[in-house]
Amino acid sequence: MSFESVLNESEFSTIILENRSAYEQDLKAFNELLQADYLYLGVKKKDSISVLIGLSHHSPIAEIEYELKGSPCESVLLTGPCGYESNVCEYFPADNTLEALGAQGYLGAGLINERSRDIGVLVAIFKTPKKDITEWLQVFSLQAKLFFTQLQKDFFAIKTARNLSLIDEISRMSKTGSWEFYPETEKLIWSPETYRIHGLPIDSEINFQKAIDFIVTDYTAEITRAFENLRNSQQPYDIQCQIIDTSGSVRWVRASGKAEFYKNGAVKRLFGAFEDITEYKTALILNEDRAKRIQSILNNINDAVFSIDAKGTITHCNDVALKMFGYTRGELLGHSVEMLMPEPYASNHDYYMRNYMESGVGKIIGVGRQLPAKRKNGDIFQMELSLTESCDLGERGFIGVIRDISERIEAQDTIYNLAYTDPVTHLRNQQWFHQRFKDLMLRASMNQEYIHILLLDIDNMAQINTRFGFGNGNYAIRKVAEQLLFVIGHDYEIFKYGGDSFVVLSKKTYRKEELHKFYSSLVESALLNPRHFDIMLNSVKWSLTASLGSAVFNPQGQSFESIINVIEQAVKRAKRSAPFGLCHISEEGFKEFDRYLDIKSKLEQAIEHDELSIVLQPQVTHDGTVSSFEALVRWYSKEFGPVSPGEFIPIAEESYAICEIGDIVLRKALNVISSFMKNGLNTSIAINISARQIVMPDFVNTLLSRVNQFGIPPNMLMLELTETALVVDIELVKETMLELAKFGFRFSIDDFGTGYSSLAYLKVLPISELKIDKYFVDDIGKDSDGKAAQIVDAIIEMARALNVSCIAEGVESEEQLNYLKAKGCEKFQGYYFSRPEPQAHWEGLQKNTKLP
Structure with a gap:
């Protein structure tokens, strides 16, 4: 149903079809008088008439449609109501519908709307002549008008209902209802939405007092007074x-009221709107609360916050701004921000603002900057300003956040010193060294030049700290620093590096042909002068010692980290020559260190990929009979080829890798013993145990688990320990050895005479064998003064005194063998008898086999 203001064909059809029953009854009532054979209402279409409802006598007929042209209905629509007493088909021979109905008489009248346009017809057809047709024509015409009047009434009822529904929907959407009050009758009328706002059923009885009862008490008097003023004085x-x-x-509601008057000026009615504004008020209160919270936040941060307009006028500031600049709020708001700037910034501010507003280009917008600021008392201080453009209600403005950084600037020097200065020696520290060294490396790399760097580490600071306390330890470090600072000269600078280390770095760089100007040996000698390390502590003279790593290198192709690693490795090597050990590394040393790093990085992979194997070197008695073997580890790398144990074992000893290698050798040696025993050969095998391995908490359990796994008697293993291993933690080593000895394990002291072990401990340890180091055996027959032979004699005698066997390794000549036999050595090992060979080489070995 459209909302056309004039009834047309579409609305005509809709109304008839929606009210078919009522209109059929009206037709029947009319036909009671008319007695037509056919009576119907039809709607005009473009070129036809469509019958909407009709009667055949008193029974409804189906909807039909017929051509308008050539029909009497065409005449009705053109000239007005008409009637034919009889023979109507002769007048309209082209009308097949009349002929089909057997029509004789005909009555027709048009249905004409407000704009005098025919939109339909009322038609009566008689199968017999209707002699009084003329008398009925006027009645029929009036009946058509009555039908149209009813149609129009229904049309306006539907239209009104639809409009009211739309108004109600709009009221719902806007949450706005209406009210009317008629003073003459005291009648109050509410719209549906007003009822809904109050939560009342629609059309509930309502009056002024009931309406007032809904008002919250705080507003009752105000609403009552406003309504009375409207009623009495017509004040909206x-x-x-x-x-x-x-x-x-x-x-929350918004209530409004107005008055409507009669022509004589008397009040006809009072009316108004009633709008539910709860959501609006809630949002408004929320925004007000948010604004208060924001203001509270702004007042509680440590930064000053200003708002200024496009002219530079201060429009808002927080409490911190007042405190920072010393003004009251009234002294700031409405005044130019220039009052917070010293010259020349104040004078130039207007120009900068105008330029930015015209061009949109400003160096300070969106970028924090350090600038001077001026307090009310004239003091100038440094601030950090962050300025952002804003827009409020279409007006451009700016928000500035200011931080007073004067205290921070004052603290920066202190922080810088704390960050880059050692607190004990007051020398520049490791961080400063890193920066200076990287700069020097860059300069030298660009010019293909060389640098000299030295790392000096004090050897025995732990003893000083333990004996005299850390306070005296720091004093000792400080005194050493003063001495070193005095001797390094103008071409070098010194830095504190770690707890008890110093880095000395050349200030200059040199071309290759100028390397002699480094005077590296002079600097090294000066730094290692023992007099620099004599310190008086608690009236006692204490002599410290140090180790020095030194490197001259071209940094091109080297990383900062690799150079640091090289110089630290040099110090480790220097400590092997302690006290006052020195290790100087040239360019060849860097290549050697690269090899060291490569081996170190690939060693873990070698362990994981089972690249390690063992070879066996026989140990023979006086007559050449093989009595036992020593298992020696070998590494054939897929990348490096064969790697010497002398190269990778020291690297492994720096980490847990030596324990993993020890376990590999143990398992492979036990596997060999098991294989030998299956072939009837009960030959023991000696394996080396590292210092790190023997002090592992689970060493005893792991060893027992391994021999039990292979079913090997413990006495078939000879555990070789170096004297260095004994002194790592002698009490723990002693406890471990005594526990293992209970199970039948035997121990040999390897490389005897080269370490620092105490003879008192050798007496109480469960040792089965002393092994004379190859170092002493090599000099038998070559030593002009006979010292090597005397040491060998002493070791053999000591073994005899300790009631343990003695074995010499590194025997390579008959002369050496004869000498050792003559002195009472019991077993021998070396190339004179056999090189170390894989297990397969010894598979056919028989009991009592002799080697030439």
Whole structure:
């Protein structure tokens, strides 16, 4: 149903079809008088008439449609109502519908709307002549008008209902209802939405007092007074107040009222709107609360916050701004921000603002900058300003955040010193060294030049700290620093590096042909002068010692980290020559260190990929009979080829890798013993145990688990320990050895005479064998003064005194063998008898086999 203001064909059809029953009854009532054979209402279409409802005598007929042209209905629509007493088909021979109906008489009248346009017809057809047709024509015409009047009434009823529905929907959407009050009758009328706002059923009985009862008490007097002023003085009102609806919920409403008058000026009615503004008020209150919270936040941060307009006028500031600059709020708001700037910034500010507003280009917008600022008392201080453009209600402005950084600037020097200065020696520290060294490396790399770097580490600071305390330890470090600072000269600078280390770095760089100008040996000698390390502590003279790593290198192709690693490795090597050990590394040393790093990085992979194997070197008695073997580890790398144990074992000893290698050798040696025993050969095998391995908490359990796994008697293993291993933690080593000896394990002291072990401990340890180091055996027959032979004699005698066997390794000549036999050595090992060979080489070995 459209909302056309004039009834047309579409609305005509809709109304008839929606009210078919009522219109059929009207047709029947009319036909009671007319007695037509056919009576119907039809709607005009473009070129036809469509029968909407009709009667055949008193029975409804189906909807039909017929051509308008050549029909009597065409004449009705053109000339007005008409009637034919009889023979109507002769007048309209082209009308097949009349012929089909057997029509004789005909009555027709048009249905004409407000704009005098025919939109339909009322038609009566008689199968017999209707002699009084003329008399009925006027009645028929009036009946058509009655039908149209009813159609129009229904049309306006539907239109009104639809309009009211639309108004109600709009009221719902806007949450706005209406009210009317008629003073003459004291009658109050509410719209549906007003009922809904109050939570009342629509059309509930309502009056002024009931309406007032919904108002929250705080607003009752105001609303009552406003209504009375409207009633008595016709003063309109628009008030926001609160009501409590029937569910007990509090709502915000906007109530308004006006008066309508009669022509004589008397009040006809009072009317107005009633709008639910709860959501708006809630949002407004929320925004107000948010604004208060924001203001509270701004007042509680440590930064000053200003808002200024496009002219540079201060429009807002927080409490911190007042405190920072010393003004009251009234002294700042409405005044130019220039008052917070010293010259020349104040004078130039207007120009900068105008330029930015015209061009949109400003160096300070969106970028924090350090600038001077001026307090009310004239003091100038440094601030950090961050300025952002804003837009409020279409007006451009700026928000500035200011931080007073004067205290921070004052603290920066202190922080810098704390960050880059050693607190004990007051020398520049490791961080400063890193930066200076990287700069020097860059300069030298660009010019293909060389640098000299030295790392000096004090050897025995732990003893000083333990004996005299850390305070005296720091004093000793400070005194050493003073001495070193005095001797390094103008071409070098010194830095504190770690707890008890110093880095000395050349200030200059040199071309290759100028390397002699480094005077590296002079600097090294000066740094290692023992007099620099004599310190008086608690009236006692204490002599410290140091180790020095030194490197001259071209940094091109080297990383900072690799150079640091090289110089630290040099110090480790220097400590092997302690006290006052020195290790000087040239360019060849860097290549050697690269090899060291490569081996170190690939060693873990070698362990994981089972690249390690063992070879066996026989140990023979006086007559050449093989009595036992020593298992020696070998590494054939897929990348490096064969790697010497002398190269990778020291690297492994720096980490847990030596324990993993020890376990591999143990398992492979036990596997060999198991294989030998299956072939009837009960030959023991000696394996080396590292210092790190023997002090592992689970060493005893792991060893027992391994021999039990292979079913090997413990006495078939000879555990070789170096004297260095004994002194790592002698009490723990002693406890471990005694526990293992209970199970039948035997121990040999390897490389005897080269370490620092105490003879007192050798007496109480469960040792089965002393092994004379190859170092002493090599010099038998070559030593002009006979010292090597005397040491060998002493070791053999000591073994005899300790009631343990003695074995010499590194025997390579008959002369050496004869000498050792003559002195009473019991077993021998070396190339004279056999090189170390893989297990397969010894598979056919028989009991009592002799080697030439």
